[in-house]
Amino acid sequence: MTRSLLSIEDLSRADIERILGRAESFAEVSGREVKKVPTLRGRTVINLFYESSTRTASSFEIAAKRLSADLVSVKSAGSSVDKGESLKDTIQTLSAYDPAVIVIRSPYAGAAALVAGWSRAAVVNAGDGKREHPTQALLDVYTLRKRVGSLDGLGIWIVGDVLHSRVARSNVLAFGRMGCQVTVCGPPTLIPREVESLGCRVRHSLDELGEADVVYVLRMQHERMEGSFVPSLREYAARFQIHARRLGPRQLLMHPGPVNRGVELSAEVIDSPQALIIPQVESGIVVRMAVLFDLLAGGGVGAPPSPARAQAATVEPQPA
Amino acid sequence: MEDRTVLDFEEMRRTLVRIAHEIVERTGGHDVALVGIHRRGAVLGRRLHGLVSELLDASVPFGELDISFYRDDLSMRASQPLVAASAIDFPVEAHTIVLVDDVLYTGRTVRAAIEALFDYGRPRRVQLAVLADRGHRELPFRPDYVGKNLPTARSEHVKVRVEEIDGVDEVALAQRAEVPA
Numbered sequence: 001m002t003r004s005l006l007s008i009e010d011l012s013r014a015d016i017e018r019i020l021g022r023a024e025s026f027a028e029v030s031g032r033e034v035k036k037v038p039t040l041r042g043r044t045v046i047n048l049f050y051e052s053s054t055r056t057a058s059s060f061e062i063a064a065k066r067l068s069a070d071l072v073s074v075k076s077a078g079s080s081v082d083k084g085e086s087l088k089d090t091i092q093t094l095s096a097y098d099p100a101v102i103v104i105r106s107p108y109a110g111a112a113a114l115v116a117g118w119s120r121a122a123v124v125n126a127g128d129g130k131r132e133h134p135t136q137a138l139l140d141v142y143t144l145r146k147r148v149g150s151l152d153g154l155g156i157w158i159v160g161d162v163l164h165s166r167v168a169r170s171n172v173l174a175f176g177r178m179g180c181q182v183t184v185c186g187p188p189t190l191i192p193r194e195v196e197s198l199g200c201r202v203r204h205s206l207d208e209l210g211e212a213d214v215v216y217v218l219r220m221q222h223e224r225m226e227g228s229f230v231p232s233l234r235e236y237a238a239r240f241q242i243h244a245r246r247l248g249p250r251q252l253l254m255h256p257g258p259v260n261r262g263v264e265l266s267a268e269v270i271d272s273p274q275a276l277i278i279p280q281v282e283s284g285i286v287v288r289m290a291v292l293f294d295l296l297a298g299g300g301v302g303a304p305p306s307p308a309r310a311q312a313a314t315v316e317p318q319p320a
Numbered sequence: 321m322e323d324r325t326v327l328d329f330e331e332m333r334r335t336l337v338r339i340a341h342e343i344v345e346r347t348g349g350h351d352v353a354l355v356g357i358h359r360r361g362a363v364l365g366r367r368l369h370g371l372v373s374e375l376l377d378a379s380v381p382f383g384e385l386d387i388s389f390y391r392d393d394l395s396m397r398a399s400q401p402l403v404a405a406s407a408i409d410f411p412v413e414a415h416t417i418v419l420v421d422d423v424l425y426t427g428r429t430v431r432a433a434i435e436a437l438f439d440y441g442r443p444r445r446v447q448l449a450v451l452a453d454r455g456h457r458e459l460p461f462r463p464d465y466v467g468k469n470l471p472t473a474r475s476e477h478v479k480v481r482v483e484e485i486d487g488v489d490e491v492a493l494a495q496r497a498e499v500p501a
Contacts, residue, residue: 025386028405034439037389067389293389 003295004116004123008134008173016177020142022290023283029066030286039293040069043100047073048090049126050081050106055257056126056136059284060103067289069100087111088118095119100296104128122295133166136256137174139287143280144214145178147252152179155211158200159240160218160264163190163229167256168218172198183212186240189229205239206246216254217242217264233263244268252276323479327468327491332451335467336364339449340371342465343418351444353381353415355408357433358388363482364451365420381415383408390432412441418465422480424450427459452491454478467491 005011011019029037045064049057057073064071074094076082081090087106094102095118102119104112105126112125127133145151156175162168162184172195175182182200184191191202209215220233230236243266247253253265253275261267269275327335343352354372356365362384369382386406419433430448437443449465454472468491470478477494481487 025388025405028407029389032439037439038435039389039391 004112004125005134005291005295006112006116006123006125007132008137008170008177011134011174011177013177013179016138016141016174019138019287019290019294020145022293023138023142023286026066026286026289026293029289036066036068038068040064040067040100040296043069043296044097045069045071045101045103045292046094046097046099046121047071047126048094048102048104049074050076050087050104050111051127053105053127055281055284056105056133059281060124060126060135060288062285063288063292064101066285067292069292072097072099087114091115091118095121101292124291124295127166130164130166130169132170133256134170134174135284135288135291136167137170138291139280139283140171140216140254140256141174141178142287143276143283144252144254146283147276147279148213150179151175154180154213155183156180156214156216157183157185157203157209157212158216158218159185159206159209159242161190161220161229162186162195162218163192164221165218169198171216172200176200185209186218187230187236209246210248212251214252214254215242215247219256219258220260220263237263240264241266242269244272247272247274249274254280257281323492323494325490325492326470327452329489332467332489332491335451336367337371339465339467340368340375343368343372343447343449344375346464347416347418347447349376349380351415352418353383353410353412354418354420355383355385355433355437357419357421357429358384358386358406360480360482360485361419361421363484364422364480368418368420368449381410383410385419385433385436387429387432387436390436392428392432406436408437408440412437412443415443416445416447417443418447418449420449422451422482423478424448424453424461424463424466425456425478427457427461430461431459451480452478 029035047057047060061071061073099121101124102115102121103124103126104115106128109129109131111128112123116123125132125134158168158171168184172182176199183203184195184200185203185206188204196202241264247269251274253269255265255277257277259265259270270277354365354369356362366382369380373379384407417437421429434446447464450463451467452470453463453466454470456474472478475496477496479492479494481490483489
Protein backbone atom coordinates (compact mmCIF):
# COMPACT_ATOMS: atom_id res chain seq x y z
CA MET A 1 0.00 0.00 0.00
CA THR A 2 1.28 3.40 -0.89
CA ARG A 3 1.78 5.80 1.97
CA SER A 4 2.61 9.43 2.03
CA LEU A 5 4.23 11.98 4.30
CA LEU A 6 1.88 14.95 4.25
CA SER A 7 1.89 16.29 7.77
CA ILE A 8 3.62 15.83 11.10
CA GLU A 9 0.11 15.36 12.47
CA ASP A 10 0.08 11.88 10.90
CA LEU A 11 3.22 10.82 12.78
CA SER A 12 3.45 9.41 16.27
CA ARG A 13 6.55 9.85 18.39
CA ALA A 14 7.46 6.24 17.56
CA ASP A 15 7.22 7.02 13.82
CA ILE A 16 9.51 10.01 14.24
CA GLU A 17 12.02 7.99 16.23
CA ARG A 18 12.00 5.21 13.66
CA ILE A 19 12.73 7.63 10.82
CA LEU A 20 15.47 9.38 12.77
CA GLY A 21 17.01 6.02 13.64
CA ARG A 22 17.20 5.20 9.95
CA ALA A 23 18.68 8.61 9.28
CA GLU A 24 21.49 7.69 11.65
CA SER A 25 22.26 4.59 9.58
CA PHE A 26 22.31 6.75 6.47
CA ALA A 27 24.73 9.12 8.19
CA GLU A 28 27.24 6.26 8.09
CA VAL A 29 26.68 5.92 4.33
CA SER A 30 27.28 9.66 3.92
CA GLY A 31 30.61 9.28 5.67
CA ARG A 32 31.90 6.74 3.16
CA GLU A 33 33.93 7.41 0.10
CA VAL A 34 31.21 5.84 -2.07
CA LYS A 35 28.15 7.63 -0.68
CA LYS A 36 25.62 5.47 -2.45
CA VAL A 37 23.52 2.41 -1.67
CA PRO A 38 21.40 0.47 -4.19
CA THR A 39 18.24 0.54 -2.06
CA LEU A 40 15.90 2.28 -4.52
CA ARG A 41 17.47 1.06 -7.71
CA GLY A 42 15.00 1.07 -10.59
CA ARG A 43 12.52 3.33 -8.82
CA THR A 44 11.66 6.77 -10.03
CA VAL A 45 11.44 9.83 -7.80
CA ILE A 46 9.88 12.99 -9.19
CA ASN A 47 10.74 16.30 -7.58
CA LEU A 48 7.99 18.75 -8.43
CA PHE A 49 8.78 22.27 -7.23
CA TYR A 50 6.28 25.05 -7.79
CA GLU A 51 8.23 27.40 -5.55
CA SER A 52 11.85 28.38 -5.39
CA SER A 53 14.00 26.32 -3.09
CA THR A 54 17.70 25.72 -2.69
CA ARG A 55 18.20 23.36 0.18
CA THR A 56 14.99 21.35 0.12
CA ALA A 57 15.13 20.69 -3.62
CA SER A 58 18.84 19.95 -3.72
CA SER A 59 18.84 17.75 -0.63
CA PHE A 60 15.91 15.68 -1.93
CA GLU A 61 17.84 15.28 -5.18
CA ILE A 62 20.99 14.16 -3.43
CA ALA A 63 18.98 11.87 -1.13
CA ALA A 64 17.28 10.16 -4.07
CA LYS A 65 20.57 9.80 -5.93
CA ARG A 66 22.39 8.34 -2.94
CA LEU A 67 19.64 5.73 -2.75
CA SER A 68 20.21 4.94 -6.47
CA ALA A 69 16.72 6.06 -7.51
CA ASP A 70 16.13 7.58 -10.94
CA LEU A 71 15.35 11.22 -10.44
CA VAL A 72 13.40 13.72 -12.47
CA SER A 73 13.25 17.30 -11.26
CA VAL A 74 10.45 19.49 -12.56
CA LYS A 75 10.42 23.16 -11.70
CA SER A 76 7.41 25.28 -12.51
CA ALA A 77 9.53 27.74 -14.43
CA GLY A 78 10.42 26.18 -17.75
CA SER A 79 7.75 23.45 -17.57
CA SER A 80 4.25 23.22 -18.99
CA VAL A 81 3.05 24.82 -15.76
CA ASP A 82 4.27 28.01 -17.42
CA LYS A 83 1.84 27.29 -20.23
CA GLY A 84 -1.07 27.07 -17.81
CA GLU A 85 -1.27 23.34 -17.17
CA SER A 86 -3.24 22.60 -14.00
CA LEU A 87 -1.74 20.69 -11.07
CA LYS A 88 -4.06 17.75 -11.68
CA ASP A 89 -3.12 17.47 -15.36
CA THR A 90 0.56 17.75 -14.49
CA ILE A 91 0.24 14.96 -11.92
CA GLN A 92 -1.63 12.74 -14.36
CA THR A 93 1.06 13.29 -16.94
CA LEU A 94 3.89 12.58 -14.53
CA SER A 95 2.03 9.56 -13.13
CA ALA A 96 2.25 7.99 -16.57
CA TYR A 97 5.97 7.56 -15.82
CA ASP A 98 4.95 5.36 -12.88
CA PRO A 99 6.98 7.16 -10.21
CA ALA A 100 7.46 5.51 -6.80
CA VAL A 101 7.57 8.89 -5.07
CA ILE A 102 6.44 12.40 -5.89
CA VAL A 103 8.05 15.13 -3.81
CA ILE A 104 6.00 18.29 -4.11
CA ARG A 105 6.56 21.88 -3.06
CA SER A 106 3.63 24.17 -3.72
CA PRO A 107 2.53 27.67 -2.74
CA TYR A 108 -0.92 26.27 -1.95
CA ALA A 109 -1.89 24.69 1.38
CA GLY A 110 -3.19 21.16 0.89
CA ALA A 111 -1.60 20.64 -2.53
CA ALA A 112 0.40 17.61 -1.39
CA ALA A 113 -2.74 15.95 -0.01
CA LEU A 114 -4.51 16.51 -3.31
CA VAL A 115 -1.62 14.95 -5.21
CA ALA A 116 -1.73 11.94 -2.89
CA GLY A 117 -5.35 11.47 -3.87
CA TRP A 118 -4.60 11.67 -7.58
CA SER A 119 -1.52 9.50 -7.83
CA ARG A 120 -0.54 5.97 -6.89
CA ALA A 121 2.91 7.22 -5.95
CA ALA A 122 3.93 7.91 -2.39
CA VAL A 123 3.80 11.66 -1.90
CA VAL A 124 6.16 13.72 0.23
CA ASN A 125 5.06 17.19 1.18
CA ALA A 126 8.11 19.40 0.71
CA GLY A 127 6.18 22.48 1.79
CA ASP A 128 2.60 23.40 0.96
CA GLY A 129 2.01 27.13 1.22
CA LYS A 130 2.01 28.21 4.83
CA ARG A 131 0.64 24.91 6.08
CA GLU A 132 3.36 22.31 6.65
CA HIS A 133 6.92 21.32 5.88
CA PRO A 134 7.28 17.97 7.63
CA THR A 135 10.76 16.97 6.44
CA GLN A 136 12.14 20.28 7.74
CA ALA A 137 10.69 19.51 11.17
CA LEU A 138 12.13 15.99 11.09
CA LEU A 139 15.61 17.22 10.22
CA ASP A 140 15.38 19.88 12.93
CA VAL A 141 14.49 17.24 15.52
CA TYR A 142 17.31 15.06 14.19
CA THR A 143 19.84 17.90 14.38
CA LEU A 144 18.83 18.92 17.87
CA ARG A 145 18.81 15.33 19.13
CA LYS A 146 22.31 14.80 17.84
CA ARG A 147 23.44 17.87 19.75
CA VAL A 148 21.62 17.48 23.07
CA GLY A 149 20.35 13.89 23.25
CA SER A 150 16.80 13.56 24.56
CA LEU A 151 14.46 16.45 23.85
CA ASP A 152 12.10 15.68 26.74
CA GLY A 153 11.33 18.80 28.73
CA LEU A 154 13.42 21.05 26.52
CA GLY A 155 12.13 24.62 26.22
CA ILE A 156 11.92 25.77 22.60
CA TRP A 157 11.02 29.30 21.50
CA ILE A 158 9.98 29.70 17.89
CA VAL A 159 10.46 33.39 17.14
CA GLY A 160 9.34 35.53 14.23
CA ASP A 161 6.93 35.32 11.34
CA VAL A 162 4.83 32.41 12.58
CA LEU A 163 1.82 33.42 10.49
CA HIS A 164 3.42 32.77 7.12
CA SER A 165 5.57 29.87 8.26
CA ARG A 166 4.87 26.26 7.38
CA VAL A 167 8.07 25.44 9.25
CA ALA A 168 6.60 26.87 12.45
CA ARG A 169 3.49 24.73 12.21
CA SER A 170 5.36 21.49 11.50
CA ASN A 171 7.96 22.23 14.16
CA VAL A 172 5.47 23.10 16.89
CA LEU A 173 3.89 19.70 16.23
CA ALA A 174 7.15 17.77 15.93
CA PHE A 175 8.89 19.31 18.96
CA GLY A 176 5.68 18.81 20.91
CA ARG A 177 5.60 15.11 19.97
CA MET A 178 9.16 14.74 21.23
CA GLY A 179 8.23 16.14 24.64
CA CYS A 180 9.40 19.75 24.30
CA GLN A 181 7.72 22.80 25.81
CA VAL A 182 7.11 24.99 22.80
CA THR A 183 6.52 28.77 22.85
CA VAL A 184 5.84 30.82 19.75
CA CYS A 185 6.79 34.47 19.83
CA GLY A 186 6.32 37.40 17.49
CA PRO A 187 4.32 40.58 16.94
CA PRO A 188 0.54 39.93 17.20
CA THR A 189 0.12 40.56 13.47
CA LEU A 190 2.45 37.65 12.69
CA ILE A 191 0.96 35.10 15.10
CA PRO A 192 -1.96 33.10 13.66
CA ARG A 193 -5.18 32.97 15.62
CA GLU A 194 -5.70 29.87 17.76
CA VAL A 195 -2.12 28.71 17.27
CA GLU A 196 -2.31 27.49 20.89
CA SER A 197 -4.46 24.61 19.68
CA LEU A 198 -1.29 23.06 18.22
CA GLY A 199 0.03 22.73 21.75
CA CYS A 200 2.18 25.80 22.38
CA ARG A 201 2.21 29.03 24.37
CA VAL A 202 2.19 32.47 22.79
CA ARG A 203 4.33 35.47 23.73
CA HIS A 204 4.46 38.84 22.03
CA SER A 205 7.83 39.97 23.35
CA LEU A 206 11.27 38.52 23.97
CA ASP A 207 11.19 39.45 27.70
CA GLU A 208 11.14 35.82 28.85
CA LEU A 209 13.46 34.51 26.14
CA GLY A 210 16.02 33.66 28.81
CA GLU A 211 14.04 30.54 29.80
CA ALA A 212 14.49 28.96 26.36
CA ASP A 213 17.01 26.17 25.83
CA VAL A 214 16.70 26.54 22.09
CA VAL A 215 15.79 29.64 20.09
CA TYR A 216 14.36 28.69 16.71
CA VAL A 217 14.20 31.80 14.54
CA LEU A 218 11.96 32.01 11.48
CA ARG A 219 12.60 33.88 8.27
CA MET A 220 10.65 37.05 7.56
CA GLN A 221 8.76 35.95 4.47
CA HIS A 222 8.58 39.07 2.31
CA GLU A 223 7.31 37.07 -0.64
CA ARG A 224 4.16 35.99 1.20
CA MET A 225 3.46 39.44 2.61
CA GLU A 226 1.34 42.00 0.99
CA GLY A 227 0.23 44.76 3.26
CA SER A 228 1.68 45.92 6.51
CA PHE A 229 2.26 43.16 8.98
CA VAL A 230 5.06 45.14 10.61
CA PRO A 231 5.68 48.88 10.41
CA SER A 232 9.14 48.30 8.95
CA LEU A 233 11.80 45.62 8.94
CA ARG A 234 13.92 47.99 11.00
CA GLU A 235 11.34 48.21 13.71
CA TYR A 236 10.83 44.46 13.58
CA ALA A 237 14.57 43.94 13.97
CA ALA A 238 14.69 46.34 16.91
CA ARG A 239 12.07 44.35 18.82
CA PHE A 240 12.57 40.76 17.64
CA GLN A 241 16.00 40.33 16.08
CA ILE A 242 18.08 37.69 17.85
CA HIS A 243 21.53 39.12 18.42
CA ALA A 244 24.43 38.50 20.77
CA ARG A 245 22.94 40.45 23.68
CA ARG A 246 19.62 38.61 23.47
CA LEU A 247 21.06 35.12 23.03
CA GLY A 248 22.39 33.59 26.26
CA PRO A 249 25.67 31.69 26.16
CA ARG A 250 23.99 28.33 26.78
CA GLN A 251 21.11 28.76 24.37
CA LEU A 252 21.20 27.01 21.02
CA LEU A 253 20.15 28.80 17.86
CA MET A 254 18.33 27.27 14.90
CA HIS A 255 16.97 28.71 11.65
CA PRO A 256 15.48 26.87 8.67
CA GLY A 257 17.20 29.13 6.15
CA PRO A 258 17.53 31.13 4.04
CA VAL A 259 18.54 33.77 6.57
CA ASN A 260 17.86 37.47 6.13
CA ARG A 261 21.06 38.69 7.71
CA GLY A 262 20.44 41.74 9.83
CA VAL A 263 16.66 41.23 9.96
CA GLU A 264 15.67 38.23 12.09
CA LEU A 265 19.26 37.35 12.97
CA SER A 266 22.38 39.42 13.42
CA ALA A 267 25.50 38.36 11.57
CA GLU A 268 27.51 37.50 14.67
CA VAL A 269 25.02 34.95 16.06
CA ILE A 270 24.69 33.23 12.68
CA ASP A 271 28.39 32.42 12.77
CA SER A 272 28.56 31.62 16.49
CA PRO A 273 29.23 28.08 17.77
CA GLN A 274 25.75 28.09 19.32
CA ALA A 275 24.19 28.15 15.87
CA LEU A 276 23.03 24.81 14.43
CA ILE A 277 22.17 26.32 11.07
CA ILE A 278 24.81 24.46 9.05
CA PRO A 279 24.26 21.13 10.86
CA GLN A 280 20.56 21.56 10.01
CA VAL A 281 21.42 21.71 6.33
CA GLU A 282 23.71 18.69 6.65
CA SER A 283 20.96 16.67 8.33
CA GLY A 284 18.65 17.37 5.40
CA ILE A 285 20.17 14.70 3.21
CA VAL A 286 20.18 11.78 5.63
CA VAL A 287 16.72 12.60 7.00
CA ARG A 288 15.27 12.81 3.49
CA MET A 289 16.99 9.53 2.60
CA ALA A 290 15.31 8.02 5.65
CA VAL A 291 11.90 9.40 4.64
CA LEU A 292 12.18 8.00 1.10
CA PHE A 293 13.38 4.67 2.47
CA ASP A 294 10.64 4.53 5.08
CA LEU A 295 7.90 5.26 2.56
CA LEU A 296 9.04 2.62 0.09
CA ALA A 297 10.49 -0.10 2.27
CA GLY A 298 7.29 -1.25 3.89
CA GLY A 299 5.74 -0.08 7.12
CA GLY A 300 6.01 3.52 6.16
CA VAL A 301 5.21 6.86 7.61
CA GLY A 302 2.16 8.98 7.49
CA ALA A 303 -1.33 8.41 6.30
CA PRO A 304 -2.61 5.92 3.76
CA PRO A 305 -4.06 7.55 0.68
CA SER A 306 -7.74 8.26 0.74
CA PRO A 307 -9.86 10.29 -1.62
CA ALA A 308 -11.76 11.71 1.33
CA ARG A 309 -8.54 13.12 2.69
CA ALA A 310 -7.74 14.87 -0.53
CA GLN A 311 -11.19 16.39 -0.72
CA ALA A 312 -10.99 17.56 2.86
CA ALA A 313 -7.77 19.40 2.20
CA THR A 314 -8.21 23.08 1.75
CA VAL A 315 -6.74 24.56 -1.35
CA GLU A 316 -6.75 28.21 -0.63
CA PRO A 317 -4.60 30.74 -2.36
CA GLN A 318 -2.10 32.54 -0.22
CA PRO A 319 -2.99 36.01 0.96
CA ALA A 320 -0.82 37.28 -1.80
CA MET B 321 5.52 -24.35 18.39
CA GLU B 322 8.25 -26.44 19.99
CA ASP B 323 11.96 -25.88 19.66
CA ARG B 324 14.47 -28.67 19.23
CA THR B 325 17.96 -27.72 20.31
CA VAL B 326 20.61 -28.79 17.80
CA LEU B 327 23.59 -26.97 19.31
CA ASP B 328 23.72 -26.14 22.99
CA PHE B 329 25.91 -23.61 24.76
CA GLU B 330 28.97 -25.85 24.99
CA GLU B 331 28.63 -27.19 21.44
CA MET B 332 28.27 -23.69 20.09
CA ARG B 333 31.41 -22.57 21.90
CA ARG B 334 33.43 -25.51 20.57
CA THR B 335 32.09 -24.96 17.06
CA LEU B 336 33.25 -21.35 17.06
CA VAL B 337 36.67 -22.38 18.36
CA ARG B 338 36.94 -24.92 15.53
CA ILE B 339 35.94 -22.32 12.92
CA ALA B 340 38.51 -19.92 14.35
CA HIS B 341 41.20 -22.60 13.96
CA GLU B 342 40.10 -23.28 10.40
CA ILE B 343 40.24 -19.60 9.53
CA VAL B 344 43.79 -19.33 10.86
CA GLU B 345 44.80 -22.55 9.12
CA ARG B 346 43.38 -21.70 5.72
CA THR B 347 44.36 -18.06 5.57
CA GLY B 348 47.66 -18.55 7.32
CA GLY B 349 46.61 -15.61 9.42
CA HIS B 350 47.93 -13.25 6.77
CA ASP B 351 46.00 -9.99 6.42
CA VAL B 352 42.76 -11.59 7.51
CA ALA B 353 39.83 -9.46 8.69
CA LEU B 354 36.42 -10.47 10.00
CA VAL B 355 33.15 -8.75 9.11
CA GLY B 356 29.94 -9.76 10.85
CA ILE B 357 26.57 -9.36 9.20
CA HIS B 358 24.09 -7.53 11.35
CA ARG B 359 22.66 -8.65 13.68
CA ARG B 360 23.52 -12.06 15.09
CA GLY B 361 26.26 -12.53 12.53
CA ALA B 362 27.90 -9.44 13.98
CA VAL B 363 27.76 -10.94 17.48
CA LEU B 364 29.23 -14.24 16.27
CA GLY B 365 31.78 -12.34 14.19
CA ARG B 366 32.90 -10.41 17.24
CA ARG B 367 33.43 -13.66 19.14
CA LEU B 368 35.30 -15.24 16.26
CA HIS B 369 37.38 -12.10 16.07
CA GLY B 370 38.36 -12.59 19.70
CA LEU B 371 39.24 -16.24 19.11
CA VAL B 372 41.20 -15.63 15.91
CA SER B 373 43.11 -12.72 17.47
CA GLU B 374 43.98 -14.96 20.42
CA LEU B 375 45.29 -17.70 18.13
CA LEU B 376 47.36 -15.24 16.12
CA ASP B 377 48.42 -13.32 19.20
CA ALA B 378 47.53 -10.14 17.34
CA SER B 379 44.29 -8.22 16.94
CA VAL B 380 42.91 -8.68 13.44
CA PRO B 381 40.56 -6.00 12.03
CA PHE B 382 36.85 -6.41 12.67
CA GLY B 383 33.87 -4.71 11.11
CA GLU B 384 30.08 -4.92 10.99
CA LEU B 385 27.73 -4.70 8.03
CA ASP B 386 24.07 -3.76 8.04
CA ILE B 387 22.72 -4.95 4.71
CA SER B 388 19.22 -3.46 4.99
CA PHE B 389 19.94 -0.96 2.23
CA TYR B 390 21.18 -3.69 -0.11
CA ARG B 391 18.32 -6.17 0.04
CA ASP B 392 16.63 -7.27 -3.18
CA ASP B 393 13.21 -7.70 -1.58
CA LEU B 394 12.56 -4.12 -0.51
CA SER B 395 8.85 -4.10 -1.22
CA MET B 396 8.22 -7.65 -0.02
CA ARG B 397 9.33 -7.29 3.56
CA ALA B 398 7.69 -5.61 6.45
CA SER B 399 10.18 -3.01 7.57
CA GLN B 400 12.00 -3.46 10.80
CA PRO B 401 13.45 -0.84 13.04
CA LEU B 402 17.16 -0.51 12.70
CA VAL B 403 19.68 1.87 14.08
CA ALA B 404 22.75 -0.26 13.47
CA ALA B 405 25.09 1.44 11.10
CA SER B 406 27.75 -0.45 9.26
CA ALA B 407 31.21 0.06 10.69
CA ILE B 408 34.27 -0.88 8.70
CA ASP B 409 37.16 1.35 9.60
CA PHE B 410 40.04 -0.49 7.98
CA PRO B 411 41.00 -0.61 4.30
CA VAL B 412 39.30 -3.68 2.84
CA GLU B 413 41.65 -3.74 -0.17
CA ALA B 414 44.55 -5.22 1.73
CA HIS B 415 42.60 -8.04 3.38
CA THR B 416 41.05 -11.44 3.06
CA ILE B 417 37.61 -10.66 4.42
CA VAL B 418 35.78 -13.44 6.24
CA LEU B 419 32.08 -12.61 6.25
CA VAL B 420 30.33 -14.07 9.27
CA ASP B 421 26.63 -14.84 9.50
CA ASP B 422 24.50 -17.02 11.72
CA VAL B 423 22.45 -19.01 9.21
CA LEU B 424 23.05 -19.60 5.51
CA TYR B 425 19.76 -20.16 3.73
CA THR B 426 18.87 -18.79 0.27
CA GLY B 427 22.15 -16.90 -0.09
CA ARG B 428 20.44 -13.55 -0.67
CA THR B 429 21.85 -12.03 2.49
CA VAL B 430 25.35 -13.05 1.40
CA ARG B 431 24.82 -11.47 -2.01
CA ALA B 432 23.70 -8.23 -0.36
CA ALA B 433 26.63 -8.37 2.07
CA ILE B 434 29.15 -8.80 -0.73
CA GLU B 435 27.63 -5.87 -2.59
CA ALA B 436 27.74 -3.76 0.56
CA LEU B 437 31.32 -4.77 1.21
CA PHE B 438 32.36 -3.73 -2.28
CA ASP B 439 31.11 -0.21 -1.62
CA TYR B 440 34.01 0.04 0.83
CA GLY B 441 36.57 -1.09 -1.69
CA ARG B 442 37.90 -4.17 -3.45
CA PRO B 443 38.85 -6.88 -0.97
CA ARG B 444 41.67 -9.18 -1.97
CA ARG B 445 39.52 -12.21 -1.20
CA VAL B 446 36.13 -12.82 0.42
CA GLN B 447 35.27 -15.92 2.39
CA LEU B 448 32.13 -16.95 4.20
CA ALA B 449 31.74 -18.43 7.67
CA VAL B 450 28.33 -19.50 8.98
CA LEU B 451 27.26 -21.17 12.19
CA ALA B 452 24.53 -23.19 10.46
CA ASP B 453 23.95 -24.09 6.81
CA ARG B 454 20.34 -25.10 6.33
CA GLY B 455 20.35 -25.61 2.55
CA HIS B 456 17.70 -24.35 0.08
CA ARG B 457 20.12 -22.08 -1.76
CA GLU B 458 18.67 -19.78 -4.42
CA LEU B 459 22.04 -18.32 -5.40
CA PRO B 460 25.36 -20.02 -6.16
CA PHE B 461 27.13 -19.62 -2.81
CA ARG B 462 29.08 -22.20 -0.83
CA PRO B 463 30.40 -21.37 2.62
CA ASP B 464 34.11 -21.75 3.39
CA TYR B 465 33.55 -22.45 7.07
CA VAL B 466 30.45 -24.23 8.39
CA GLY B 467 29.58 -24.76 12.03
CA LYS B 468 26.90 -27.34 11.39
CA ASN B 469 25.07 -28.60 8.35
CA LEU B 470 21.37 -28.69 9.16
CA PRO B 471 19.18 -30.39 6.58
CA THR B 472 15.85 -28.66 7.01
CA ALA B 473 12.43 -28.40 5.45
CA ARG B 474 11.40 -24.94 4.27
CA SER B 475 8.60 -25.08 6.84
CA GLU B 476 11.19 -25.24 9.60
CA HIS B 477 12.83 -22.25 11.18
CA VAL B 478 16.44 -22.19 12.38
CA LYS B 479 16.81 -20.04 15.44
CA VAL B 480 20.27 -18.94 16.44
CA ARG B 481 20.23 -17.39 19.87
CA VAL B 482 23.17 -15.53 21.31
CA GLU B 483 23.64 -14.41 24.86
CA GLU B 484 24.26 -10.76 23.92
CA ILE B 485 20.81 -10.45 22.33
CA ASP B 486 18.70 -13.40 23.46
CA GLY B 487 20.23 -14.15 26.84
CA VAL B 488 21.23 -17.69 25.85
CA ASP B 489 23.60 -19.42 23.45
CA GLU B 490 21.96 -22.11 21.32
CA VAL B 491 20.83 -23.14 17.87
CA ALA B 492 17.32 -24.58 17.71
CA LEU B 493 14.97 -25.87 15.07
CA ALA B 494 11.34 -24.84 15.20
CA GLN B 495 8.31 -25.55 13.08
CA ARG B 496 7.11 -22.32 11.53
CA ALA B 497 3.71 -21.28 12.76
CA GLU B 498 2.74 -20.42 9.24
CA VAL B 499 4.63 -20.48 6.02
CA PRO B 500 4.64 -17.03 4.47
CA ALA B 501 3.45 -17.01 0.92
